[in-house]
Amino acid sequence: MNTPNRLLLTIVCEAVLEPLLEEELPPLGVTGYTITDARGLGTHGRRSGAWRKEGNIRVDILCDPALAERVADHLRREYEAHYGLLIFSSPVEVHSA
């Protein structure tokens, strides 16, 4: 039952990135993700001071720490400079997957 070292990696970003993530996540090793529509406000990524309230998405990925790092590294490199981006993770126990 207990699956050690599983993380829930959460990405909050602009909805315009959804089709890009759908293409880019599987080659990184991501086999599943959940997307929900969100709105919000923030100074994410390097667009400091950009307070917006518009179409964002939240992408949740259940993964191990190495994959979380790989995904976060990729997204920072590709998108942090030009898009609002917030990435965080927390440990979870998996009961069924």
Add this chain to the structure above:
Amino acid sequence: MNTPNRLLLTIVCEAVLEPLLEEELPPLGVTGYTITDARGLGTHGRRSGAWRKEGNIRVDILCDPALAERVADHLRREYEAHYGLLIFSSPVEVHSA
């Protein structure tokens, strides 16, 4: 303020299960839950290889570990064989409930 041993149990499943969960969760002891619409992709449950992107839901339940186990056991037994199902939990501190 601190409420030890509280978990956030998260269930990601097909939206068709929502009315079933609404009937089945309260008798198991669940007194509250939050549902959000989601979409995604994954090899959840035993439908390995089923990559879909369609109407899913995410159900979050604040509960203690025993109730989390009871709910997870029930859902695995009833739905894992035939539906996409992802269940995980993480410890949370409750500030107001």
Add this chain to the structure above:
Amino acid sequence: MNTPNRLLLTIVCEAVLEPLLEEELPPLGVTGYTITDARGLGTHGRRSGAWRKEGNIRVDILCDPALAERVADHLRREYEAHYGLLIFSSPVEVHSA
């Protein structure tokens, strides 16, 4: 990369509170939040026994423990008596913000 002592503070409340939160959170020190629409059922706040299923929202705020306390204190004081309210937090590691 690692940002110690970061929390994800989650507020589940009635959607009618959204414009009030948008006004009240920034003066408390909140610089970013994510809102998702939710529905659910529960005996939240002091409206014990109020089982409802209707327009709720989920507000997620990435913050430090002091800000989480400040926001939770404010919301309890202002809204717990008259609105359904659920507030919880969990530690997260921030990969990009």
